Amino acid sequence: MAEKSYWKAIRRVRVSLVTNNRVSKGYRAGMRRCFASYGLAFATFLTVVPSGRTSEGDFYLGFPLSNYTPDNAPISSVFDHSMNTQYSKNGTVIAYTGESGDQHSITGCDCYNKSDGLRFVVNGNYTGAVSCGSAYYLCYDGHPGVDYAVVNNTPVYSASDGVVYFPSTFPGVSNAQQYHTVEIDHQNGYRTYYLHLSSRVVSEGQNIIQGQVIGYSGDYGSPGAYHLHFEVQKNGVPVDPYGWEGIGADPYTRTANVNLWNPPLSIVNIAFAPFTANQGDLLIFYYMINNPTPYPVQNVRLGAQIRTSSPQGPWMDDPENDAVVTVTPGTGGTYCGGTTCWYFRNFKTQQAITTGQYDVRFVIVDNTTEQWFDSVESPYHLTVIPTGARKTADLNGDGYVNMVDAAIMMHYWGDTSKPPADINQDGYVNVQDVSIMMSNWYNP
Numbered sequence: 242m243a244e245k246s247y248w249k250a251i252r253r254v255r256v257s258l259v260t261n262n263r264v265s266k267g268y269r270a271g272m273r274r275c276f277a278s279y280g281l282a283f284a285t286f287l288t289v290v291p292s293g294r295t296s297e298g299d300f301y302l303g304f305p306l307s308n309y310t311p312d313n314a315p316i317s318s319v320f321d322h323s324m325n326t327q328y329s330k331n332g333t334v335i336a337y338t339g340e341s342g343d344q345h346s347i348t349g350c351d352c353y354n355k356s357d358g359l360r361f362v363v364n365g366n367y368t369g370a371v372s373c374g375s376a377y378y379l380c381y382d383g384h385p386g387v388d389y390a391v392v393n394n395t396p397v398y399s400a401s402d403g404v405v406y407f408p409s410t411f412p413g414v415s416n417a418q419q420y421h422t423v424e425i426d427h428q429n430g431y432r433t434y435y436l437h438l439s440s441r442v443v444s445e446g447q448n449i450i451q452g453q454v455i456g457y458s459g460d461y462g463s464p465g466a467y468h469l470h471f472e473v474q475k476n477g478v479p480v481d482p483y484g485w486e487g488i489g490a491d492p493y494t495r496t497a498n499v500n501l502w503n504p505p506l507s508i509v510n511i512a513f514a515p516f517t518a519n520q521g522d523l524l525i526f527y528y529m530i531n532n533p534t535p536y537p538v539q540n541v542r543l544g545a546q547i548r549t550s551s552p553q554g555p556w557m558d559d560p561e562n563d564a565v566v567t568v569t570p571g572t573g574g575t576y577c578g579g580t581t582c583w584y585f586r587n588f589k590t591q592q593a594i595t596t597g598q599y600d601v602r603f604v605i606v607d608n609t610t611e612q613w614f615d616s617v618e619s620p621y622h623l624t625v626i627p628t629g630a631r632k633t634a635d636l637n638g639d640g641y642v643n644m645v646d647a648a649i650m651m652h653y654w655g656d657t658s659k660p661p662a663d664i665n666q667d668g669y670v671n672v673q674d675v676s677i678m679m680s681n682w683y684n685p
């Protein structure tokens with residue numbers, strides 16, 4: 242496939258990405274049509290691989306309240322990381338942020354202030370429970386869920402796909418019916434609970450999907466204190482969907498708390514056909530990372546390995562090519578569209594290899610999960626530029642690769658007349674040349 246057609250396809254993908262916040266079925270169908278129009282088989286070009294940004298793999302929660310996110314919803318009671326069992330009291334409340342309240346100073350209120358006399362921050366929208374009335378008090382001791390202070394009849398959504406139950410009891414609560422409880426069994430060990438609903442609009446045994454309205458918030462079982470008690474249990478043990486952000490180890494030891502709000506970072510897989518390389522050749526690797534999370538930055542470690550493909554040799558580490566990549570949500574930057582960004586990286590083969598057919602693969606490590614991308618399917622995302630077969634990125638020959646060279650390059654952008662800015666001499670001035678230029682910045 243001609244290089245130019247390929248980049249046309251890429252541009253169309255980027256347009257597609259702008260309108261898609263998540264890799265949905267519709268998105269994939271659009272991608273498939275797009276690539277088919279260029280004679281590319283979508284399946285071999287691109288697959289979506291959840292990298293497992295938490296130890297829970299690709300399980301994550303949608304937020305259960307309309308018009309809110311985990312970051313801006315008003316929290317009136319936190320999950321207490323100091324509790325031994327749900328609703329047991331030990332005189333301390335610790336939020337997922339590590340903020341701690343240990344001075345119980347208001348009679349009739351199960352809330353705790355802190356020695357510095359300052360307000361609690363939590364998610365920045367912490368209100369404190371109605372009974373305490375302010376964010377100077379952390380509430381409340383042994384609380385196994387998160388309370389969101391929202392007005393009556395706010396739509397409540399299922400946090401993930403599952404089956405609906407109206408339990409009379411659930412672990413830690415013996416009188417669930419008194420709170421108009423909805424339980425959703427996500428059938429992977431996780432269950433979510435929604436309490437105090439003014440009404441429920443689903444029925445027991447019903448299969449529902451993430452984001453489906455299950456009822457409306459209220460004060461059922463807590464007269465006058467309108468809020469949604471949202472609780473997540475894993476194998477019958479409460480967990481904090483915010484995870485643990487405090488300094489040091491999580492004091493809650495019953496099970497691991499992981500942030501379940503963030504959709505998993507997914508790598509839109511780029512794979513490579515065997516290629517010919519020599520030691521020192523420049524490999525340009527470009528890949529796309531889908532980062533739908535509203536959370537700002539994630540670090541991903543890239544590691545490289547190389548092997549002969551014929552005869553097939555063992556994978557050899559190429560550790561000097563390891564890198565930490567900062568992945569930001571797509572915000573309309575140069576190579577970002579919607580929530581997905583393209584990343585470019587140059588690698589130089591470090592192994593003492595001889596000319597021949599090679600495979601390369603990259604490991605993408607995101608927190609706890611490794612995902613190798615092998616060079617087995619598509620050549621389109623790896624370019625090999627042999628040593629000496631490219632022009633210097635110092636286009637004006639002044640000894641530096643700088644803005645002057647960039648200006649020259651941009652002047653020739655897309656030109657097919659093989660101008661000096663076509664650094665890799667493939668007939669086009671394009672992002673591959675930019676990638677080479679950036680790798681030589683100030684040092685041709």
Ligand SMILES: [Zn+2]
Nearest residue numbers: 386387388470
């Ligand atoms: Zn509660």
